[in-house]
Amino acid sequence: MKKNKAIIFDLDGTLIDSVLDIALCMNEVLEELNLKSYEIEEYNYFLGGGVDVLVNNVLKNPSKELKQLVTKRFQEVYETTLHSNTKAYEGVYELLKQLQNRGFNIAVLSNKPHKFTKGYVDKIFKQFNLKEVHGQKDAIPKKPNPQAAINIAKSFNIPCQDIYFVGDTKVDMQTANNANMISIGVLWGFRNEQELKDYGAKYIVKHPLEILDIVN
Template sequence: MKNNKAIIFDLDGTLIDSVLDIALCMNEVLKELNLKSYEIEEYNYFLGGGIDVLVNNVLKNPSEELRQTVSEKFQAVYETTLHSNTKAYEGVCELLQELQNQNFNIGVLSNKPHKFTQGYVEKIFKEFNLKEVHGQKGHIPKKPDPTAAINIAKSFNVPCQDTYFVGDTKVDMQTANNANMISIGVLWGFRDEEELRQYGAKYIVKEPLDILSIIK
């Protein structure tokens, strides 16, 4: 029987709560370089676009040399291990289990580097059959470019217009719309409802299990 149900999730701010570890690592780098550090909650507005965007956001119009230095130091600190503070949001595992029970094709698409996207999925969600897991790769444009999302839908043999895309930032909503997918914005992540609606969220959910009422 053909499986024609598909859903793609963003990772950070959607499936996993990772802001604390990212903030702690970046603040460590900034303090080492005698640069301004930030409160943890401020990082909610710095994340979502990958390392380059994070570095630009914390430095505010840096020189290319400084940008490169901070990026390299951050990667050396953050990307040497899977961090213990990073965990699944409450209700996410229950959602994934129900989606699996309903025979959904489940994918993950993140702007986090591919190796670490895979690492966190394998560590936190190893009991689930997440068929396509993709992070940032040099040869494929980052979100909101739709290329990677479209490729995932093709691998599931499900039309884009029948595929759900779930995320917590404008980048995710733009990705969904650029790929002609059904966008679901979540309110437990890094951004607020205003941003999600402004960038075209078709649905807004407050809790992970709320998604089940949309996909029925």
């Protein structure tokens, strides 16, 4: 086995099931402003690109003023607390435990704002030593730009081509490929198998523990 091993996980739709809380908060904002709200399941196709993309998706070509208003209200409603419906997917705890036992450096890279990315990781995965946890930051381009992933590789002192990148959307597969990392697409998140294949997933898994077979 290689001495230095690393794996980077997306957060929403990969490690945590957060779609219900995001959808409820966004629908609250839309209804407050007398705008069209959506079924919970529809949010699976709105998420993955951060707040900016989420707002664009629910508003469909909004004016600059409306986009700013909805973004501000959503941040006020959603980003004031950690939500109780958000939880780890089944099998994720065991996966992280096994990876930790096998000496992996484990990181999280999300397009969720950094404060809340770190907040959810600290709350839900506090028993694990996740060495690098990064959400969206003003100074670093968000995924699929590879810069943040490359920065994590440098912090681990491990070549990008030796690092696994795990996610549930095309954005994650693009990030992995842009960073020259090994992409693993997961089917329990926000998107389907075809999207992951179309955007270059090297591996596709249906359950978290299948990742152990790949990294071995």
